[in-house]
Amino acid sequence: MNNHTKIFGEASTILEIKKKEIILEMGEVENYLSFIIKGSVVIITYHNGNEICIGFSIENSFFSSYVSFLTRKSSQYQVVALEDTTIERIDFESLQVGYSLSAYHQEKGRKIAEQLYIKGSQRAFSLITKTAEERYLEFIETYPNLLQRIPLKYVASYLGVTPVSLSRIRNKIAKH
Amino acid sequence: MNNHTKIFGEASTILEIKKKEIILEMGEVENYLSFIIKGSVVIITYHNGNEICIGFSIENSFFSSYVSFLTRKSSQYQVVALEDTTIERIDFESLQVGYSLSAYHQEKGRKIAEQLYIKGSQRAFSLITKTAEERYLEFIETYPNLLQRIPLKYVASYLGVTPVSLSRIRNKIAKH
DNA sequence: CAATTCTATTTACAAATGATAAGAAATCAA
DNA sequence: TTGATTTCTTATCATTTGTAAATAGAATTG
Structure with missing residues (x-):
């Protein structure tokens, strides 16, 4: 740097x-x-x-x-x-x-x-x-690969949902 | 003016x-x-x-x-x-x-x-x-008497809920 | 490396919110 | 004012999200 x-x-x-x-x-x-x-x-x-x-x-x-x-x-x-x-x-x-x-x-x-x-x-x-699911997809767009760098629980609360709810959303998306 | x-x-x-x-x-x-x-x-x-x-x-x-x-x-x-x-x-x-x-x-x-x-x-x-109810109470604080000046449906979508849901919230608060 | 702590997922149940429809109340316009 | 339109409330049912608890998986620390 x-x-x-x-x-x-x-x-x-x-x-x-x-x-x-x-x-x-x-x-x-x-x-x-x-x-x-x-x-x-x-x-x-x-x-x-x-x-x-x-x-x-x-x-x-x-x-x-x-x-x-x-x-x-x-x-x-x-x-x-x-x-x-x-x-x-x-x-x-x-x-x-x-x-x-x-x-x-x-x-x-x-x-x-x-x-x-x-x-x-x-x-x-x-x-x-937007729905929580839409916000999750938007997050991935906005911050590519940040998901790999930080704990999911922060992403969950950033999206305005609980970690449990985010887990359900991810599960649902994965099934497509 | x-x-x-x-x-x-x-x-x-x-x-x-x-x-x-x-x-x-x-x-x-x-x-x-x-x-x-x-x-x-x-x-x-x-x-x-x-x-x-x-x-x-x-x-x-x-x-x-x-x-x-x-x-x-x-x-x-x-x-x-x-x-x-x-x-x-x-x-x-x-x-x-x-x-x-x-x-x-x-x-x-x-x-x-x-x-x-x-x-x-x-x-x-x-x-x-905050919950929708808390946001409603906050709205009243922030914009006193604006509620009397404008249609409720705008307030509802501003709070992020449907007019139906806002109506329920108002009903619940009134019962106290 | 093992043990501990922190994270993530899953399940079951409860609570909140959404969608729709019907009717009451308020507002607007002729 | 009167009729028409818009807004608000209520009820029902479906869906989403939350809460709590159990478990599995990762990461961290000694």
Whole structure:
């Protein structure tokens, strides 16, 4: 990963994270906007004792507990590395300094917000319009081979179903 | 509405829309980012012949078929006025010109994207973590008295259930 | 390598939601 | 206002999904 050109410029830092390492705890304020150079992370929350997967990010995409980052309030989510992962990240203050320096940085910040909006919006669209089975097939399209890289239980809660239900869906599809 | 200070400045226009009027057709490219001065709009799509409500916007909030607006691709959504509505809106080109003129405009654009992200993200969170009943109660909290202003069927599909199911939920709540 | 822990599947039953149809209530338009 | 249309509720039955428990399979750790 030596040929990675920094996304955020000088103010950012490169970080290596081991698999299963917690990048952000629930309740903390998210202080970073991050870009994945290699690996994958999952954003999780807990509800009635169940682990619920809010979203994944893989190489060449941004992640953050972004609402916490934007609002400076404590995060509803935990962020965990699913594999050994390398990220580039910039802290909130440095980013604001960047914004204040130039329209270029403002534009970059806007485009990241827009990109994250598009991703989140497609998620909500799927949850509303599609069945669990359709969402599973869509997941496979969107994240080819991620299925082989991470535990199924995350995929299940990401799709909004239990692991048991996902198992039934996979079984049904396999029978075609 | 004469005391409305323009959000987008000179390049924007004020528009009055009658109830039930279609502001954007499905398949068209969204050319505006809009701010509601008075009234409400609903963003709709159709799936398997069913009308599905993607989201509402009410006075003092922004709306757009935003993914279409950002990507310049045809809109998956229709936008309709739920009541007689007054909006201020700016077209894509003018907004880009604004962006190119100053960091101030870039910042404004970024903040709108962030605000829309936060709204969308809370939606997905609710769909994943909450039951239909909980989402209904949350809806009432988020949009007090909107229930009295618009047809229930939109609320149902917004919550991700059928009108029949919503009716059962309301019945159950009323019995407490 | 063995033991332990974590994941995934399967089954049986319960609960929630969907589909359809019928009728009541509300809204709209002439 | 009156009739027509749209919206909302209720009932029935089918389907999906959830819960719990048992088991099998993987992965991890010492």
